[in-house]
Amino acid sequence: MELVRTEAENGLISLSQDAPLDGPSWLKDLQDKARAEFQALGLPNRRVEEWKYTDLKAAMKVAFQPVDQGDITQAQVNELLGSDLAELSTQALVFVDGQLNEGLSDLSVGEGVEMLSLKAALADDVSWVKPIGTVQQNERDAVQALNLVLMQGGAAIKIAERQEVSKPIHLIFVSTASSESSVASRLFFDIGAGANVEIIESHLSLQNQASQTNLVTEVLVGDWAKVRHVKFNNDNKESVHLSNVIGKLGKESDYGLFQATLDGGLTRNQVEIRYDGDEAKADISGVALLSGKSHADMTLVMDHAALACESRELFKTVLDDEGRAVFQGKVVVQPGAQKTDGEMMSKALLLSESAEFDSKPELEIYADDVLCGHGATTGQIDDELLFYLKARGIADAEARALLIQAFVGEALELIENDTLRDYVIDQTLAWYEKA
């Protein structure tokens, strides 16, 4: 049978003939495999179980091309970040159109912190980046395979054992293109035992052009390490943003990931967490605020393969217009992973009749002594609450904004860094004013 390929698939296959990054033979082998996987799979579509509600093949008409690194100044980056975020004291790496911009980045070697551009780390075959492409336990999907071949740049970051990293590491991805462009990036973190670090990821666009982003983040969290990771993106309405966070947690480690999505075109935030050591904890939460025809998909796999680990997920989605959100949360408890404690909750607030929320929680449990629960709710703004606020002189629009804020607030509380939390709150407030 001959495969019928879409224009986008043909474009991606031809792009993937040459991998942009040069690396050691182990990488080339991985890339050869990944290239073949993508050719066999094509873009994920609704007939692929995990992509049932997000038909990428149908949504992505053409494959945009990567562009050369454009010009941008520190002042422009700061303006895009907004004053709160720009003033936050961080160690920042700035990726411009997929390439690490060394002039804008702070690559100074702090105590116990090693930051390398992915390009340099692979070219030099740095030994500790060898797990790249293999952190994942499950089978790669087509998007992950594509990233392995098409990745243009990114960073490899190593935190030494017991290192308390004082400033958050801020990864700033900026697109400067004046027309459609694509970016494929990869981040690799090796976080030493007992280390403590905060990671911030911002995705920004200078000219608000449509982009296709494919980002894979691999995080190895050492025993007893604590990681707080916050990611936000606010893409153009024609953009495709495909993100994968793949984490592996050591004994008694603690990983918190919070993702905020504002509008965008098609966004998929996919997360796979493997509990490798006993008593590890992860909190994977987020908010999505979607208007127009924005589509956001949150797909999670929490894979418990050790004793007494804890998973917490809280997602709040607000949908206006024809916004569409998908939540797929799967908790797997492997044989022997006794005392697993998993709680997953996804709540959507629908502001319009034409908005849609699809929720698919899944529990796959192969151990008997576990505590796992999940819930999902979909609702509208409560008229009784709205009337109460109006009966206190608060006008309709402001009353609604307060109630939306209250709805997402429960999730936003999970962002520990005050400045970041205020920043995300301000972004959400700006969204209601627009909506």
Place this chain on the structure above:
Amino acid sequence: MLEIKNLHVEVEGQPILNGIDLVIPDGEVHAIMGPNGSGKSTLSYVIAGKDEYDITDGDILYNGESILEMDPAERVAAGLFLAFQYPIEIPGVATMTFLRTAINAVRKEREQDELSIPDMMKLIQAKAKDLGVKPDMLKRGLNVGFSGGEKKRMEILQMALLDPGMCILDETDSGLDIDALRIVSEGVNALRSETRSMLVITHYQRLLNYIVPDKVHVMSDGKIARTGGKELALELEDAGYAEYDEELA
């Protein structure tokens, strides 16, 4: 002055208020008493502008102007305030944020300057103290985890802060023990003035020992069945509502 004229109200085709006539001049306190289900809360909601009610006949005038076309927030700015029988819990909206938002919204509609944050805090904290509202309550989600008495005090605090000309209190006494009843009544009495009117809705006479009304109306089956002075409340206390309540009669 509040004037209610021949007010007929239905919910989903079901008549609830059947021709209410009531005038409350400036500075007067009127009480409405009546059996459960007689339409007291409905009347208060209709005055406040809740939209699930169909007004099939009649009018409500405040200071000479019909309020029926005004939305609820505009009515508050005009000077009407309803203290709810069942205050609503709103998790995630901090009480202090809510109070500030409400005060500034009303001030803006009244073309008064916005209060600075320090002035606002001072004002709220002072009035909160008078009503025995603990600072901790202001930090919590609105009404979340408040006891019945705390919720009612919060209603009166809001009333004091929004400076209304016409206060409607719907069963503010229900669920209050005697101490809470006294604090709340003192709060209400402190707001009595020559320019401010009140409509106190209650099922029991007890509240009217503390907030002494100029007139008492008995509501039955969506109508004012009888009007008298404050002694009417005592009469009802003895005789009960049997005379006014078809189900009890």
